[in-house]
Amino acid sequence: MSRPPPSAARVALYLRRARLIDSLRLRLRSPSSPPPPPPPDDPVVALHAIRAAPTPASAISVFRALPPPQPLPLFQALASRLAAFAALPDLRSHLASFLLPPPPLARLRLLAAAGDHASALDAFASVPAKPHRPAEAHNLLMGLHVRAADHAAAVGAFRAMVREGALPNARTYTVVIEHLASAGFVDQAVEVFRLLPSLRARRTTRQYNVLAEALASAGKFDQLRWLVREMVAVDGVMPGPQMRAAIAAMREAGHAEGTEDFVEELSPNERIGYAVDDVDGEGDSDDEEEEGDDDDGVDGRDKGRGRATLKPWLDPRELARALEGWEPREVAELEAAGIVWTPRLVCKLLRAFKKAETAWEFFCWVACRPGGYAHDRHTVARMVAILARAGHVELVERLLGKVRADGIVLPFATVRLVVDFYGLSKKADAAIRVFREADSICGAVSRPNLALLCSSLLRTLAKCRRAADAMELLEEMMSRGVLPDLQTFSGLMEHLAGAGELKGVHRLLGLVRQCELQPDGYMYSVLIKVYCKKERAALALKLFDEMRGAGVAPDAPTKALLVKSLWREGKLREAAQVEERCEEAAGDGLPEASPGHVWTASAADLKKVSDIYYGCFTQPAAQTQSIASTSSTASASASTDRGRRSFSIRGELELQHLGGRRPPELPRNPRASPVAAASPSPLTPPAAAVPFSAASGAAAALSHLVGAWTAARGFTHLFLKLHALTLIVPISQPRG
Structure with a gap:
């Protein structure tokens, strides 16, 4: 293996590689000459030659021209290229030749890009599901269903992602917005786009491009003008090709207000002579833009569109690596290269630097270059x-x-x-x-x-x-x-709980009530976990009662933690009641996780996106659901009011227990009764019931419990039920 070049030669080496890659790109597109072999001792050139291959056959020929064993990045580059061409036989053969099988997520990414629906579903099933699959796996599955026009499966994949506890990210919402816009639901796509800030999801160039193209095609220039304002003033995103085309169409239609700053963007700059490569292996990171966007119509991903001439190649990552030391000789080589700097290219290069100090040196250097560039x-x-x-x-x-x-x-x-x-x-x-x-x-x-x-x-x-x-x-x-919002309160509660400040946690809960916010399942889970870890199972049980009174179902880990804490503190009857109530409330089992996340997303916002997405592709069901939800609004609000009234008394008692003070302006109602008292436990016998006083009745009851609970719940739950029964119903033994 050759040693890395000295720092003073890195820029010169980069420029030599760039010229060699340019010659390979041109010859790969020449029908008269066979594909040339890349240098065997330079894997960087071979990597970019494979990425630049215009056909699957040319990519395979470049790969096979290298002496074995080929490095792993070249295997991955060829697999990505074959997947982009949907060359399934070649892709399957290539994957089988890997020395080590690719991880399930990497295999899913390749098969989904190639459009192999059945194999991609098998790969998704092989991704580890504990504690939950990564968001990228769900994103790939959703995109696979969207490309197959299986609308119901795409919506189901999103809802399953939320139920599983994975947090949707910017790519997830990009798939949703693309799906809605392509199906003609442009207004709904814009509505989802408006919700992204409250979900703390980044709004990307690709989302702006999709919406701009859809709004321009529909002639909705008022909404397009709002979109342009958001892009400039709020998100600071550079316009992509679709956005630039939409702005040009809006100006041609006479809606030029607010587009004056884009006149230069809409005019091609003939001085720009580089094709900026924006490929980063298996895909861009979450911190970066989701698609390559090149200066003045140049295809940065270089997918081989058969042009007669190609602009010289420039990769910001490779150039940033060459400039890592920022030595005078490197800077002199960079000046001699004659690169025409634009804000878009400077942003890409700044993003590629590993060290902030080097990025700052370049930022100051490029501002002083002749040629009219300005930050x-x-x-x-x-x-x-x-x-x-x-x-x-x-x-x-x-x-x-x-x-x-x-x-x-x-x-x-x-x-x-x-x-x-x-x-x-x-x-x-x-x-x-x-x-x-x-x-x-x-x-x-x-x-x-x-x-x-x-x-x-x-x-x-x-x-x-x-x-x-x-x-x-x-x-x-x-x-x-x-x-x-709720996610902010949840984040603060979790932080204060980690610092051991229970009074602060309870104060925040009072402020949530003061803001007239209804806690969601995730906030309840955070609070119950806080009290259980601090050995305050009684307070956790009161929160559980309030949670059930508000119609919010707990997740399985939270219920298990509460039962364990009650059992550890000797409250076996209460633990059995929790088991019983959860069994009655969730016939199909409790969810594995409550939707939401601290600081980022609440269950209500996730439900808004899910309802919009679901309603667009199930219109009759959505109408029926809206009628049913209207009829149940009164009972749900009444239940919420009862929960709020009961909270004031419970909160006062809890504050006395914690030695804290009461939050200001909280409503008090001394006549309110706890939710638990309003709904007695199924374990409590009615007043008119005949008590078990004979051994035969007790034996029958115990036999029934043993048979049912041993089969359904196991020995632990059986023990809880039996012990709770002995606490509630004294069994008299026959004498002598």
């Missing part, structure tokens, strides 16, 4: 985020001061990202300063966006172990009318 809001926002993630507070504040002096307004998403990244680098004071100066950085912040920014700061303060500052900020924002 814009996109490059500044990218640089600010990189510096904040590395904890360079002084550089961030200098750059933000320069931005304010030059009158540049950054996107709102950049401010949130800086606050979030300061949580990783434990810079709480700097995050508070950015929060206070948000209006001067990104313009006026709307109330919904202010709530999101407040949630980000609360999370950062929690990571920095500043619970007192977090509670102070929470009270301040609530006094200004900015109410946190």
Whole structure:
């Protein structure tokens, strides 16, 4: 194996590789000459030659021209290329030749890209399901069903993902939005897109492209104008090719308002002479954009569209690796290369640097290059985020001061990202300063966006172990009318519970009631786990009663933890009651996880997306469901009111137990009764019932319990039922 070149030669080596890759790309597309073999001692060139192959046969010929044993990245590159061409026989043969079988998720990704529906389903079933399958596995399965036009299966895959406890990410919602838009449900796709900030899901270039194309085709230019404003002011996303085409169509239709800044984007720049490669092995990471977007119509993924001429190849990752040391000789080689710098290319290169210090050196260097280049809001926002993630507070504040002096307004998403990244680098004071100066950085912040920014700061303060500052900020924002959402409260509760502050947890629960929010299953699970771990099973049981009174079903792990805690504290009758009530409430079994997640998603928001998605492809069922839900609204609201009234008494008793004080402005009703008293346990005999006083009746009851519970629940549950029965019903033994 050859040694890596010295740092001073890295840029020169990169430029030589770029010229060699360009010659291979051209010859691979030439019908008159056979595909040339890549250099046997340079796997980087071979890797990009395989990615540039225009046909499956040419990709295989390049791979076979290399001397064995070929490195694993080349095996993976060929498999990805064959999957992109849907060459199933060649792909299956190639997968069988792997020295080690690919992991289930990698196999699923390849088979789904190739369109092998049956094999992909088998690969999905082989992905480990405990504690839950990764979100990417569900995303691939959903995309597979969408491409097969199996709408019901795609919707079912999304709902199963939520039930399993996996958290949908940006790619998940991209599949949902693409599916809705392609099926003609454009308004519903926009509605899901509007919900993404509350779900803390990143809105990506691909989502903007899909919606822009659909809205432009439908002539909905008012919604398209809103989409453009969100892209510029909120998310700071660079327009992709579909978005640029939609903006051009909107301008041609006479709707030019708000599109003046895109005139230069819509005009091709003939000085740009590079095809930017944006392929990253098996796919881009979650932190990056979901699709390659190249300057002025160049296909960065280079899928071989048979052009007569190709622009020279440029890979930001390889160039960033070559510039890692940022030595003078490397910089001189870069200057001599004559690259035409654009904001889009600079953003890609900044993202590819491993070290924030090198990215900052390049950022300052490229700003001084001749040729008319100047940083814009996109490059500044990218640089600010990189510096904040590395904890360079002084550089961030200098750059933000320069931005304010030059009158540049950054996107709102950049401010949130800086606050979030300061949580990783434990810079709480700097995050508070950015929060206070948000209006001067990104313009006026709307109330919904202010709530999101407040949630980000609360999370950062929690990571920095500043619970007192977090509670102070929470009270301040609530006094200004900015109410946190359930996932923010859940995150704070989990943080305070980890610090052992039970009084703070209960205070937050009182604030949830004060905000007139209904706790969801995930919040109840967090609270019950908190009390059980602190050996407060009685309080956990009261929360369970409230949870059942509100019609919320617990998940199986939470129920098991509660039963175990009650049993450990000697409350065997209560443990049996919990088992009995859960058995009656869930005939098909309890869910494995409650939908939602701390800081990110609530069950209500996930249900909104699920209902929109489900309703679009099951219209008759959706109408029937809406009628049924309307008829049950009154009873559900009455149950919620009873739960709220009973909470005041239970909360007062719990506060006395904890030695804390009562949250302000909580409603009190001394006539309210606990939910548990309103619904007696099935184990409690009715008043008119004849007590078991004979040994024969007791024996019959015990025999029935032994037969039923041994078969259904096992020895542990049988013991709980038998012991609870001896506590409730005294059995008299016959004398002598």
